[in-house]
Amino acid sequence: MSSGSTAEDVFAEGGEMGALMRSFDWAKTELGPVESWPLSLRTMVGVVLSNRFPMAIRWGERLLQFYNDAYRPILGDKHPASLGAPASQAWPEIWNVLGPLHEKVLRHGTSEWAEHFFLPMHRKGFSEETYFTFSYSPIPEGSGRYGGVLVTAQETTSQVLSERRLHTLQQVSASSFQAKRVDDAAQRAVRALGENPNDVPFVLLYLCEQDGKQLSLAASTGLPAGHPPPPGWLGLELFREGGPLAEGLSSREPLALAALSQHLGLALQPEAPRAATRAVVLPLEGGAEGGSPGFLIAGLSIRLEYDAQYRGFMGLVAGHIATAIANARAYEEEKRRAETLAELDRSKTVFFSNVSHEFRTPLTLMLGPVEDVLASDRLEREEREALERVHRNGLRLFKLVNTLLDFSRLEAGRMQASYQPTDLAALTVGLASAFDSAVAKAGLRLVVECPPLPAPVWVDPEMWEKVVLNLVSNALKFTFEGEIGVALRWREDHVELSVRDTGTGIPPEELPRIFERFHRVHGAKGRSHEGSGIGLSLVQELVRLHGGTVRAESTLGQGSTFTVSLPAGSAHLPRERLAASRAAAPASARVAPFLNEASGWLSSPRPAPETAPAPPPTVPLARSQAPQGHILLADDNADMRDYVRRLLEARFTVEAVAEGRAALAAAEARVPDLVLSDVMMPGLDGFGLLREFRANPRTAAVPFILLSARAGEEATVGGLQAGADDYLVKPFSARELLARVEGALRLARERAARERLARERADFEQHLIGIVSHDLRNPLAAITMSAATLLRRTDLEERQRRPIGRIFASAERANRMIRDLLDFTQARLGGGLPLQPQALDFHALSQQVVDELQVAHPERAIELERGGAGQAFWDGDRTAQVLTNLISNALHYSPPGTPVRVRADEEGTEGVLEVHNEGAPIPAELVPRLFQPMQRGDKERNTVGRSVGLGLYIVDHIVRAHGGRVEVKSVEGEGTRFTVRMPLTVAAGGAGGAP
Structure with a gap:
């Protein structure tokens, strides 16, 4: 910089401030003409004017001010009056702080420095909250004296406010999102806002009642002690179209506190000179049927301008509170649903306990008379066959009902075992051998290997019967040639039962689910398609009650082996359920239903006669006895x-x-x-x-x-x-x-x-x-x-008609109860929906995400372009997650000073979310793996310039769950562009993730 002696030389490179200083009549000031200024002053003025960083000089005893173009925004409406004026005159509101600093610099010749220093400036017509990082350096005048102070300053108000507001948002989220009740979420959120009175002097949060007609005060903070309490209830008509607050809601502009108090009956009276005089009313988004779940009334600081940054912060506050309220409400709903299901489960348990006796009553009334009639030798062949059919199916129905009742009691935790020291080998041999005739009839071999065990085994005999009978009948159902083997072995500290067959086998993909309740192997070849899908599940639950395990091994087309392992001794069993050994009750009644069902798989109960019998009397005869087809x-x-x-x-x-x-x-x-x-x-x-x-x-x-x-x-x-x-x-x-x-x-x-x-x-x-109805009907x-x-039949004797009439009445009664049972069983089936699509404005959602990230990254530029109507039927939380991950990724890999561009638009029937950054391109070899979950070491990360983690992997899964796709374009000199395309309408209950 030249140290010229004329004004033109001194102010030559000063831009607008240089031109203003050249036109200034310095001769009328105490400094005199420019030519008479000390060389150090002229030199420093030239340096300051040519610098693009905010700088000022304060010279002489009264500290007259010189400043460059970059410093002018700091002055606000104090410019241009501050040029050549004493600093104390330009900054009277803060001179009590700045004056001593200048005096210290001039007196001792030392520099002063401060970071994010609070200064309440009056430069926009009100006392403004501002923050600066600055340094004061002495300017030598000669002869060891200092003629002035060089001021280098940077305003950090935006940074300080952003960090403070981001901290507040984090506190609101961290505290309120832990709440499990709506009232607790509201109070936690408002309490967190109360810790930042500089941005939010007071808060009133009103939430809609369930009747949808009025609002109740959920939480408040910031009102002075002794202040009249705000009203506990407000009418929704205040906020609806035509109401006194509708215009303020739609424009999101501040309302005068006096007018707001009048409308709401709040009687808000400022207690101190710094009390709020304006407030905003913000609706909480996400209410039912597009309505608002409540409204946030928040005071505004009188020391801050309500600019775009302040407006965005308040919008994010409302959004965070709305999300916390929605989460708490969802938790409450889920809790209510769980309580309802628990009550239903209790009711179901009571139902099964009561109906157990009721089921057995009609079945007994059916089977008893049938057995009595069958014992007679006066029945004709046709009558006997009909009654035998009734008896077989009554036993089968008895088995199915008992299985369902056992399973329901197990599910409800009401199945009580009575463990006894049992000769398990003898019991197992008897149960397995009962299938001899059925296995032989099927053309198979039954191999039973159950040598005596060295000690009794603690089991519930009736439960063990169900385990063995289910496994052996299951083997017979799926075995068409070869043999069925039942073996019992002592294995040191446990006993092991294995039931193997040479049947059709189980596909490998089905094997992990074989013990799931109601699961049946699709397309499995068996002797019958009938089955409730709970037999093996019941086996597993009964074995677990004994502290044991059951596993299945199978080779498709070669057979399967089911292995049950029970610990030896009784230390693993509840002491209160141990009982002394006693004679086992006859098991024939429990075995018969299994054998009857197995016999039904093999062939008709009686061979078809060579000549067709006469038709049943209830069927009218055709005119011609010749076959009609x-x-x-x-x-x-x-x-x-x-x-x-x-x-x-x-x-x-x-x-x-x-x-x-x-x-x-x-x-x-x-x-x-x-x-x-x-x-x-x-x-x-x-x-x-x-x-x-x-x-x-x-x-x-x-x-x-x-x-x-x-x-x-x-x-x-x-x-x-x-x-x-x-x-x-x-x-x-x-x-x-x-x-x-x-x-x-x-x-x-x-x-x-x-x-x-x-x-x-x-x-x-x-x-x-x-599916159970097929087996019961x-x-x-x-x-x-x-x-x-x-x-x-007209020729049926009265002595025969009465028991058959009881059979018919009991069957009808059982039919009604079975329908009730099936209703309960079916109510337990079903699944959840990973996605929760709802109507949303993805323009507003994109703006919210951009605003939140902008608060977190005030130094970066995030530009949002919107097109189309912006209406879609998506999962809002998941869509916000997609945008957040993509924008954060773009901010991380784009150079400082370059913007990240976001586009929310529509193309045909698809919504488009696009994020572009100007960073280095993604290496071609990495692009195919972008959406795979990986972790890279530092060496590889430095080599390729970026790392692949879970962010893009999650994005890909969410987009695929919506039926969409993600496209990537990365070119040298053009940057990287991620484009998400999803159908504007996604069906509720969509897939939970990408395949």
């Missing part, structure tokens, strides 16, 4: 096959098979006139059989009727849409079955009327029940229909 019947339940065959064979020739593949083979040999098929069968089920028939030109036009225990309009429509001509729900009457069969055959001959009549048959209005159907058939 060939019917193919497929049903895996032997009793149901036998019953339906007997109903139809008086009018039709009937070919009955046990599963879908056999039906295809039979149709290949002879194309039937009509197919009757159960829906749920092992191997190829009814729907699969229907698809095969429709795909084959030879059988495509064959009428097809589906039989199923799954009731309800949805099941019916599903069957018809799959291509069935009719869908018949069990239990059905003989007349209804004949009518449907004859109708379907008639429709086949009258092809033109088929579509109209098929639509008429689609009007069924029963509820779809769970089949035996009940056989019992009810057989009893009804017998009761309609």
Whole structure:
């Protein structure tokens, strides 16, 4: 810098301030003409004017002021009057602080320095809260004297306020988000705001009541002691359109406290000169049906300008409180739901406890009279077969009911064991050997290896029976050739039971879920499709009650082995449940249902006669006894096959098979006139059989009727849409079955009327029940229909009619209770929704995320561009997480001083969220791995210039869960652009993550 002697030389490089100083008449000041100034002053003035950092000089005894262009914003409305004026005159409001500092610098020739120093300046028409980092340095005048002070200053008000406000937001989040109740969340949030009276002098938080008509005061802070309390209730009409506060709400502009007090009846009276005179009213977002869950009334500092930064801070405060309230409300709702479920569970337990006796009563009343009648030698063959069918299915129903009740008691923690020292080998041999005849009938071998054990084993004998019977019957169900092995071995500190088979095996992907309740292996080949899906789960729970474990090993197509391990001794069992050894009760009643069910898998209970018997008396005879068509019947339940065959064979020739593949083979040999098929069968089920028939030109036009225990309009429509001509729900009457069969055959001959009549048959209005209903309805159907058939006989003696009448009445009663039980069982099924989509304004959401990150990074520029309507149906919290991760990533990898650009827009049916930074490009080899969760060492991170963590991995999963995708473009000189595209409407209950 030249130390010229003229004003033109001194002020040559001063910009606007240089021009102003050249035009200033310095001769009229105590400094005199510029040419007479000391060389040090002229030199320093030139240095200051040419500097782009805020600098000033205060010279002489009165400290006359010189400053450059960069210093002018600090002066505010004090410029240009401050030029050449004494500093004490320019800064009277803070001279009591600055004056001593100048005096010390001039007197001792030492520098003074301060960081983020608070100064209450009056430069905008009010006393403003400001902060500065500055240094004061002496300027030598010669002869060891100092002529003035060099001031280097930077205003840090924005930084200090940002850090203070960010801390407040963190405190609001950290405290309120821990709350589990709405009132606690409100009080915690407001208490955190009360710790920052400089930004928020007072706060009133009003929340909507459940009636949606008024607001209640949830929390308040900042009101002086002795101040009249604010009203506890406010009407919502104050805030709605047309109300006195509606305009302030829509504009988000401050309201005069006097007017606000008048509208709300608050009687807010400033107690001190610094008390707030203005306040803002902000709605909390996220209420039901687009409404607000409440309103925040917050005072504004009289020492701060309500600028964009202040406005953004208040918006974030409202957003944080709204989120905390929503989280607490969601927790309360979840807690209420949990309490409701717990109450339902208690009610269910009481229900099962009460209904246990009620179930056994009608079953006993059915089985007892049936056994009495069967003991008679006066029954005709047809009567005996009908009653034997009732007895078999009554026992089967008894087994199913007991299994469901056992499982429900286990689930509720009400199953009480009585552990006894037991000869486990003898008990296991007896149970396994009961299956000898059934296994031999199936053409298999039963190998039982249960040598005597060195000591008794503590078990509950009845529970152990259920374990063994379930495992052996399960092995028989899925084994078609080879053998079933039951072995019991002593293994040092435990005993081990293994049940192995050479059956169909379990697919590897299904093996981990084999013990889950209600889980069944899809497409498994078994002797029957029937089963509740709780047998193995019940085994696992019973084994756990004994302190043991059960595991499964299987090879597909080769067989499976189930291994149960029980600890030896009794130290692992509850002492209060230990009992003395006693004689075991006969197990025949508990074994019989398993054997009856197993026998039903193998063949019909009685061979079909060579000649068709006379039809049941309840079925009117056809005019002609000649067969009216060939019917193919497929049903895996032997009793149901036998019953339906007997109903139809008086009018039709009937070919009955046990599963879908056999039906295809039979149709290949002879194309039937009509197919009757159960829906749920092992191997190829009814729907699969229907698809095969429709795909084959030879059988495509064959009428097809589906039989199923799954009731309800949805099941019916599903069957018809799959291509069935009719869908018949069990239990059905003989007349209804004949009518449907004859109708379907008639429709086949009258092809033109088929579509109209098929639509008429689609009007069924029963509820779809769970998978268990199939197993419960089949035996009940056989019992009810057989009893009804017998009761309609005119030649039935009165002594026989009375017990059969009791059977029929008991079966009907059981039917009602079974429906209740199934309702309870089905209510326990279902899943959660990982996504919670709702209508949202993603423009506002983007603005909120940008504002929050801008507060956290005041030194960086984040630019938001918005386009389109900005309306979508997304999960708001997850979408905010996506934007936050992408913007934070961009801020981290872009050079300082460059902006991060964000775009929230629409393109067709997709919403677009785009984040762009001007940093170095991503190496090409890293791009394919951006969305994989990885951790990199420092060496590799320095090599590639960036690290890959969980942020982008989470972004990718959230976007995929919304049905969207993430695109990455990174080019040298253009930076990196992440583009998220998601459908504007995402279905509720979407996928929980990317595959």
